[in-house]
Amino acid sequence: MPICSYLIQVDPPRVQDVQADLAALPGCTTRVSEDGRVIILVTDTPDLAAEADLQHALKCLRGIDGLALAFGYTEPEHIDEMAASGLPEVAG
Amino acid sequence: MNDLTRREFVKRAAYTAAAAAAVAMVPGVSFGAWNEQDADLSDVQWRKTPCRFCGTGCGLLVGLAKGRAVAVKGDPDASVNRGLACVKGYHSVQALYGKDRLTQALVRRDGKMVPVPISEALDLVASKLQSTIKETGKDSVSIYGSGQWTIPDGYVASKLFKGGIGTNNVEANARLCMASAATGFMTSFGLDEPMGCYADMELADVFVLWGNNMAEMHPVLFSRLLARRQKAPDTLIIDLATRHTRTSEAADSSIMFKPQTDLAIANAICYLLVENDWVNHDFVRKHVSFHAGKTNIGYGTEDGFAFNDVATDVDWDAYKAFLADYTPEKVEALSGVSAANIRYLASLYADPAKKVVSYWCMGMNQHTRGTWINNLVYNIHLLVGKISQPGNGPFSLTGQPSACGTVREVGTLTHALPHGVVTNEHDRQMAAEIWNVPLERIAAKPTYHTVEMFRALDRGDIRFMWIQVTNPMVTMPNLQRYRKGCQKDDRFIVVSDVYPTPTTDIADVILPSAMWIEREGMYGNSERRTQHFDQLLQPPGEAMSDTWQIIEVAKRIGHGDLFPWPKETHIEEIWKEYGRFHAGPKHGMAPYEVLRKQAGAMWPYVDGKSTEWRYNTELDPACDKANGAFDFYGNSDRRAWIWLRPYEPAAESPDAEYPFWLNSGRVVEHWHTGSMTRRVPTLHRAMPNSYVEIHPDDADRIGVRSGEEVRLVTRRGEMKIVCWINGRGRPTPGQVFVPFFDENYLVNELTLDAFCPISKQPDYKKCAVRVERI
Numbered sequence: 037m038p039i040c041s042y043l044i045q046v047d048p049p050r051v052q053d054v055q056a057d058l059a060a061l062p063g064c065t066t067r068v069s070e071d072g073r074v075i076i077l078v079t080d081t082p083d084l085a086a087e088a089d090l091q092h093a094l095k096c097l098r099g100i101d102g103l104a105l106a107f108g109y110t111e112p113e114h115i116d117e118m119a120a121s122g123l124p125e126v127a128g
Numbered sequence: 129m130n131d132l133t134r135r136e137f138v139k140r141a142a143y144t145a146a147a148a149a150a151v152a153m154v155p156g157v158s159f160g161a162w163n164e165q166d167a168d169l170s171d172v173q174w175r176k177t178p179c180r181f182c183g184t185g186c187g188l189l190v191g192l193a194k195g196r197a198v199a200v201k202g203d204p205d206a207s208v209n210r211g212l213a214c215v216k217g218y219h220s221v222q223a224l225y226g227k228d229r230l231t232q233a234l235v236r237r238d239g240k241m242v243p244v245p246i247s248e249a250l251d252l253v254a255s256k257l258q259s260t261i262k263e264t265g266k267d268s269v270s271i272y273g274s275g276q277w278t279i280p281d282g283y284v285a286s287k288l289f290k291g292g293i294g295t296n297n298v299e300a301n302a303r304l305c306m307a308s309a310a311t312g313f314m315t316s317f318g319l320d321e322p323m324g325c326y327a328d329m330e331l332a333d334v335f336v337l338w339g340n341n342m343a344e345m346h347p348v349l350f351s352r353l354l355a356r357r358q359k360a361p362d363t364l365i366i367d368l369a370t371r372h373t374r375t376s377e378a379a380d381s382s383i384m385f386k387p388q389t390d391l392a393i394a395n396a397i398c399y400l401l402v403e404n405d406w407v408n409h410d411f412v413r414k415h416v417s418f419h420a421g422k423t424n425i426g427y428g429t430e431d432g433f434a435f436n437d438v439a440t441d442v443d444w445d446a447y448k449a450f451l452a453d454y455t456p457e458k459v460e461a462l463s464g465v466s467a468a469n470i471r472y473l474a475s476l477y478a479d480p481a482k483k484v485v486s487y488w489c490m491g492m493n494q495h496t497r498g499t500w501i502n503n504l505v506y507n508i509h510l511l512v513g514k515i516s517q518p519g520n521g522p523f524s525l526t527g528q529p530s531a532c533g534t535v536r537e538v539g540t541l542t543h544a545l546p547h548g549v550v551t552n553e554h555d556r557q558m559a560a561e562i563w564n565v566p567l568e569r570i571a572a573k574p575t576y577h578t579v580e581m582f583r584a585l586d587r588g589d590i591r592f593m594w595i596q597v598t599n600p601m602v603t604m605p606n607l608q609r610y611r612k613g614c615q616k617d618d619r620f621i622v623v624s625d626v627y628p629t630p631t632t633d634i635a636d637v638i639l640p641s642a643m644w645i646e647r648e649g650m651y652g653n654s655e656r657r658t659q660h661f662d663q664l665l666q667p668p669g670e671a672m673s674d675t676w677q678i679i680e681v682a683k684r685i686g687h688g689d690l691f692p693w694p695k696e697t698h699i700e701e702i703w704k705e706y707g708r709f710h711a712g713p714k715h716g717m718a719p720y721e722v723l724r725k726q727a728g729a730m731w732p733y734v735d736g737k738s739t740e741w742r743y744n745t746e747l748d749p750a751c752d753k754a755n756g757a758f759d760f761y762g763n764s765d766r767r768a769w770i771w772l773r774p775y776e777p778a779a780e781s782p783d784a785e786y787p788f789w790l791n792s793g794r795v796v797e798h799w800h801t802g803s804m805t806r807r808v809p810t811l812h813r814a815m816p817n818s819y820v821e822i823h824p825d826d827a828d829r830i831g832v833r834s835g836e837e838v839r840l841v842t843r844r845g846e847m848k849i850v851c852w853i854n855g856r857g858r859p860t861p862g863q864v865f866v867p868f869f870d871e872n873y874l875v876n877e878l879t880l881d882a883f884c885p886i887s888k889q890p891d892y893k894k895c896a897v898r899v900e901r902i
């Protein structure tokens with residue numbers, strides 16, 4: 037059950053549209069910076085596959101200038117699964 | 129904590145990490161309070177510690193539950209970071225729990241590493257140490273540590289090798305990182321470490337960053353500069369660099385110069401200060417003296433290279449004549465920085481209404497004239513008298529968490545002692561008395577600095593090396609030579625570490641180390657702040673602190689009497705003994721009890737108070753008020769020294785065969801060689817592999833695009849690596865940049881082992897390379 041946070045850079049005039057699109061995605065909580073340039077998105081998804089789907093959906097959103105992963109947490113039992121999904125041997 | 133509240137807790141941590149990253153990455157951004165549910169955190173115990181990673185020395189609060197570290201937050205009571213942390217800090221505890229942690233000792237038998245009880249491994253280390261001394265002498269054994277050593281680690285290493293065995297074969301990787309800063313301070317002021325402190329960040333009007341990507345390398349401190357500018361909009365951040373970075377993006381001015389020409393730029397600024405009569409003559413007359421050293425001093429690329437500088441007293445007129453070579457127009461032609469921009473820089477330093485701080489780190493220190501460029505930036509501040517005052521001064525930032533505290537203050541370098549140097553009889557006498565060893569046992573002659581120590585290992589002059597908490601098989605320049613040296617048949621290499629690395633690959637014995645808060649210790653950060661941390665966790669398996677590993681070996685070779693302390697209190701006892709070396713107003717250390725209570729204290733710690741600005745008679749109790757407003761008491765003339773240091777070219781410059789400069793460095797996600805941070809999934813995924821940055825015009829000419837592989841070739845080695853064009857950083861034309869965090873791309877197989885002849889610190893920023901399309 038991964039928990040991640042992302043930094044999303046947006047064009048301030050479009051921030052409300054982007055925030056609405058994010059709110060429609062499952063497991064998403066947002067907070068917008070005071071100047072409307074950056075959204076912090078915290079995601080809480082049931083498994084790695086759902087997180088990957090969500091990441092794909094984020095990449096497809098319109099109005100986003102930049103998307104950066106800031107934090108990732110996975111339950112210990114999913115670490116091996118994560119390693120198998122493409123992380124190199126050193127990670128874990 | 130039940131699962132729901134734990135998840136809310138992690139979500140809060142996720143939010144906090146993103147907010148911290150946003151502050152570092154997007155200048156001026158701010159968020160209101162997080163509308164978070166109040167999670168039940170009653171079973172989480174929060175304990176203070178300094179961060180494990182860089183030299184900033186952020187105070188962290190680590191959340192403990194059921195014997196594990198489950199969370200991290202910035203310590204709001206820590207003056208360094210005031211509740212903030214960077215992306216590495218927020219993920220720091222995850223680095224404790226990589227699945228391949230070393231938990232048992234390993235010994236090489238028939239070419240394979242075999243697990244053994246740690247007591248058996250320590251027996252073997254001790255017996256090999258003794259037999260090597262017997263067969264080839266005490267100077268054939270060595271210890272190589274780190275600025276990530278805790279202060280007690282470094283102290284017992286020095287005591288055993290210098291006071292017990294009687295060899296000066298003690299070095300640390302801070303030689304690769306901070307030696308030029310130390311020799312810069314020593315030659316200009318007679319004492320090491322900055323005169324100012326981080327409080328300057330809220331007081332200065334202008335920040336000049338000399339070759340320093342502070343936004344990525346010291347992000348929490350950079351956020352303080354940004355906060356200062358937000359509060360005082362006239363504040364200026366000047367990025368003076370060879371590579372466009374996130375720091376450049378946030379700076380008010382980004383001025384790019386050709387590698388190595390910082391020497392000429394600094395002299396040109398001084399030329400303009402003198403030419404325009406912007407000098408603070410009263411300060412210079414009372415507090416400065418002028419000196420010239422040797423020139424054309426070499427680069428140390430040959431074995432056994434030796435150099436000793438000699439200072440000659442000169443006067444103001446000689447200094448003025450020396451500067452005549454550095455007109456803005458001449459330096460424009462050399463450096464690529466316009467004469468107008470050089471004048472602009474000089475005007476900022478000169479403006480009597482502006483307080484100015486200069487910051488630097490590896491750009492100036494990893495430099496074949498590293499000591500010189502440190503001296504030259506001091507010259508600027510001394511000419512205008514902007515030094516040792518709140519908001520005014522030069523400040524060298526540190527790379528590692530205890531490069532200052534352990535390596536520079538304890539003196540874990542071949543020439544040094546916990547107080548002073550081995551060549552000084554008084555300093556040896558002090559060490560002999562405190563250590564209770566015969567004076568004659570402490571050798572009076574330095575042996576090998578780091579590069580020469582690895583050369584000695586290659587030659588066979590050194591046969592035994594114990595490496596603790598560092599990864600030289602990734603970090604040594606001209607790496608292929610030194611790896612082959614380590615692998616020779618009659619060499620014996622002991623490695624103490626927390627994870628397998630390319631250095632454990634060449635070990636004969638691997639000792640599993642307790643990491644950070646799995647043991648008690650202290651670090652000393654860039655601003656002379658010593659910070660204590662308790663043991664908060666049990667180390668895994670048989671892992672043992674580096675301090676106690678050394679003590680266990682000492683007992684086995686007959687030097688147990690040097691370390692008579694019980695295990696329960698040995699860190700406190702070490703601190704008390706070590707404190708005797710620095711007693712007094714110039715370097716007094718805070719008592720153990722004080723360090724345990726608060727988020728650090730700055731030395732000189734006098735009458736229960738930290739000293740924030742040294743050499744200022746109003747603020748530094750060590751000063752003699754008879755000297756006026758300032759007293760540079762480190763030098764016998766009680767003045768700061770202005771040095772005449774010329775521009776000299778790099779050891780290896782681009783030519784027709786190797787037409788590019790090769791620069792190397794770090795990235796924000798990873799700590800040094802990545803041996804810890806690459807085991808944190810989030811950090812690894814954020815920056816999984818190394819790459820080479822190429823300027824887009826050069827990429828067009830070579831015919832490569834972002835994501836394609838190129839071959840980098842130097843006179844020492846070659847590598848294939850993916851290029852990244854207009855990515856996070858953009859080098860100036862004619863230069864490429866490769867991060868060194870990825871052990872799969874060993875850029876140091878390509879770098880040159882040339883060093884500053886005074887500091888002996890290698891230059892990782894400049895050698896010649898060819899870029900080939902594949």
